[in-house]
Amino acid sequence: MELAPSFLARAGWHVKEAAKPEALEGLLRQVWTEGCRPWPDIPLSQDAFIACLATHTPCPSVGVGIPGLFAQLTPGDLYLACACAEGIPAALAAFERRYIASIPATLAHMKLTEAMIDDVRQRVREHLLVRDDGPPRIAEYSGRSPLANWMRVVSVRTALNLLRAAREEDTVGDDAVLEFLPASDGDPETEAIQRRYQGEFRQAMEEAFAALPSKPRYLLRLHFVDRLSTTKIGALFNVNQSTASRWLQSAQQAVHDETRRLLKERLDLSSQEFTSVLRSVESQLDLSLSRLLTEA
Incomplete structure (x- = not known):
């Protein structure tokens, strides 16, 4: 197969190299040879590779020429990306081994959970390799930088x-959660206290949630919103069930303690009056936390 005519027909532009088909043919065959050399087990056709190369080769500028453009390529990486875009199983397997498998190391500095890393891997697979209405997104790789760098980005x-x-999600969830205040138990005195200090209680609860570090907030959402058991939460964070349970209890207690502290700090009440107010809301804190997070 002559590569130059196929390349020029797909490139859609004409340059002086077109008048020297033998020279262009030699350049194309060199790129082809360098491209397929690292992947002898991936059966990508010359025609498919040349089509991919032509798509990503811009019209040469004055003084650069096609040799200069081809010198910028990483042919082996472009070959693999083209083969993945064609859906060749051996290419997809090689891409998985070399690039998808390296994602945890790439993201190590971000200190993500194992579940989050798995999610990233799956999303990258879907984003790059799954066909939608057109070619998969990996077909956009031009070969002008190492594929490893492109994958890192x-x-x-x-x-x-x-x-x-x-x-x-956490922000939206917390805002929705805080729309739900403790339910009244029907006692007139309790109802009166709750009505009187409803604004203060809401503000204290908002700030108690805001004061939580991200991990306890995430744990509470997993448990009350996503309804994950402590066993599943433990598996998610690679800890045992008792540790996950202890984390959850600590997060709940932190909300309770901070809410009480803020109320005591802000309500100008005698010890006896504060005890009465606290008793009326504290009895509802556990129920409130569950209702708030569940309804979010």
Whole structure:
């Protein structure tokens, strides 16, 4: 197969190299040889590779020429990406071994949970390799930088998007949670106290939630919103069930303690009056926390 005519037809531009088909043919065959050399077990056709190469080769600028453009390529990486875009099983397997498997090391500095890393891996697979209405996104790789660098950018960006989404969920969840205040037990005195100090209680509860570090907030959401058992939460964080249970109890207690502290600090009441107020709301704190998070 002659590569030059196929390349020029797909590139969509004409340069002086087109008048020297033998020279262009030699350049293309060199790129082809360098591309397939690292992947002898991946059966990508010459035609598919040349089509991919032409798609990602811009019109040469004055003084650069096609040799200069080809010198910028990483042919082996472009070959693998083209083969993945074609859906060749051996290429997909090689991509999984070399690049998907390296995502945990790439993201190690971000200190993500194992579950989050698994989510990143799956999303990167879907983002790059799954066909939608057109070619998979890996077909956008041009070969002009190492595929490892390109993958690092994709992986970190995916992880950051997941973290951003998780923070937004937590924020939305907390706002919705705090719409629910303790239910009245029907006692007129308790109802009067709760009505009188409802604003203070709400503010204290809001700030108690806000004061929690991200991990306890996440744990509470997993337990009350996603309804994960402490056994499943333990598996998620690679700890045993008793440790997960202790973490949850600590998070709940932190909300209770901070709410009580803020109320005591802000209500100008005698010890006896504060004890009465605290008794009326404290009896509802556990129920409130469960209801708030469950309804969020």
